[in-house]
């Protein structure tokens with residue numbers, strides 16, 4: 001069995017800080033440039049014939065350990081990004097969804113997220129998922145606790161899959177930029193049969209053209225899902 005159609009792409013965006021350092025700039029400049037890359041890659045995905053969902057790891061539960069000013073900057077940047085992005089979402093027919101512990105974010109940011117989800121909910125070309133304050137173990141634990149609260153004594157895999165925050169197709173391809181080769185608690189359940197691609201390119205330098213090459217390589221792979 002081989003299925004190389006790409007429906008769900010997931011990306012661990014890494015290397016903003018190093019990109020800025022290489023240029024003698026503040027780390028925040030790297031994040032700003034990284035936000036522009038999200039826009040370019042989302043537009044590419046919206047115009048790709050088979051991609052239905054793209055999920056970006058934007059802020060992990062561990063990212064709170066960064067210096068307070070950097071965290072504050074990232075939160076402001078996210079708010080600005082969602083505000084400015086609305087026209088692109090509508091033009092490109094992209095539906096926005098957030099996953100993660102959104103309730104722990106500031107109230108204005110929660111409002112912006114809810115509004116953006118609401119305003120884009122009928123867009124059908126692509127779902128752009130931003131993982132914000134996200135951790136996969138927490139997501140799985142919350143799902144299992146929800147099933148217990150519903151009265152389940154034992155659970156099937158499908159029960160867990162449907163109780164997760166990500167009711168999208170399993171991930172076909174995961175890309176991590178900047179040369180690191182780790183999952184960092186990202187979508188552990190949904191990545192079970194994913195193909196992985198690690199690129200040394202730093203996230204702010206990542207382009208639609210490199211993504212196109214990675215997808216060509218992905219299509220050459222034989223995915224057997226454990227079969228012969």
Ligand code: FPP
Nearest residue numbers: 013014015016017018031034035058078081
């Ligand atoms: C890692 O770079 C990147 C992140 C903290 C996540 C991605 C964040 C952005 C692209 C910023 C904008 C996001 C949105 C949604 C507007 P790093 O700081 O870990 O880089 P380093 O490993 O080189 O230090």
